[in-house]
Amino acid sequence: MSERIYKQQDELAKLIERYSGRDGVHATAIPSLFFTRRSKVTGSNFAVYNPSFCIVVQGVKEVLLGQERFIYGPTDYLVASVDLPVTGQVMEASSQVPYLSLKLEFTPGQILEILSDSEVRIDPKENAKRGMFVSRMELSLLDAVIRLARLLDNPKDIPVLAPLITKEILYRVLQEQHGATLEQIAIEGSSTKRIRDVIEHIMNNYDTSFRIEELSEIANMSVSSLHRHFKEVTAMSPIQFQKQLRLQEARRLLLSESTDAADVAFRVGYESPSQFSREYSRMFGFSPIQDIKRLRTINV
Structure with a gap:
């Protein structure tokens, strides 16, 4: 790591510490910018990553x-180009050197604006690409983040300058080796854009059963093409994607509303409470009741 990058990261770490103060995820005065601080290694955390640029400054x-x-640290950055249900875990952190990270959310519209301004030639027929990648942090990109x-x-200065600097950050990511992954989410007719439409439909209707033919119509693809491209982008099938969304929402409801597990099962779209309990245990490692008791004990 060069001396200049080291100094930049040290400055960024101090900024995150100053605007965080304690463990947790912290919104900032820039609506799309979030800081995270953790003073110890965490267990598995289940979440949905929306389109975002993420860097780890410490840990x-x-x-x-x-x-x-995907494993990344201070020399890398991670990008999620579409909504993706994931499992995250902080692997290095301590009270002396806490884990510090930054997340910058973006929209396909912002990507499209940059592509229009830069007059980049795009092939809408290019095959769909994985909706998440890790890449090496370059000095010019880190400088813009700082x-x-x-x-x-x-x-x-935020109302005027934050959109301009955000645009620069996204522009620099587009110029690097995985830039085509971002390009494809914004281009009408591309395989990735059509899969993004399917993802949006599942996200908005996760509690409703669907026919695969219905999704293929949304994507304007054959059933076999839909399966292939969906798995290329999300690393899972549409059914697996929906299942992760359902179970994550069920866990949130159980933790926040102290409601009955069978009731939650029906609310997130399960017809059988026993099937819900089996799949919940498979994903989280505990039955719904055991899991919520454990989480409440941890969070006390």
Whole structure:
């Protein structure tokens, strides 16, 4: 790691510490920017990553997408180009050197604006690509991230400068080796854009059963093409994707509303409470009742 990158990361770590203060995920005055601080290694955390650019400034994180593992630390960045249910785990953290990270959310519209401005030639017929990747952090990209975070010290500059610097960050990611992954989410007619439409449909209707033919119509693909492209983007089938969404929402409801497990099973779309309990145990390692008791004990 070069001396300049080391100094930049040290400055960014101090900024995140200053605007975090304690463990947890912290919103900032920049609506799309979030900081995370953890003072100890965590267990598996289940979440849905929306389109976002993520960097770890201190520590190491592991993210599982389906059966695929992504590990990144201070020399890397991670991008999720579409909504993806994942399992995350902080692997290196301590009270002396806490895990510190930054997440910048973005939209396909922002990507499309950059592509329009830069007049990049795009092939809409290019095959769908995995909706998550890890890449090497370059100095020019880190410099833009630092400038965005510094705006928190000058709130009056945020409305004008934050959108411009965010655009620069996304532009620099588009210029690097995985840039085509981002390009494809914004291009009408591309395989990735059509899979994104299917993902959006499942996200909005996760509690409702669907026919695979219905999804293939949304994507304007054959059933076999839909399965192939969906798995390429998300590392799972549409059914597996929906199941993860259902179980994550069920866990959230059980933890926040102290409601009955059978009632939650029906609310998230299961017809059989016993099937719900089996699949919940398979995903989280405990039955619904055991899991919620355990989580409440941990969070006390």
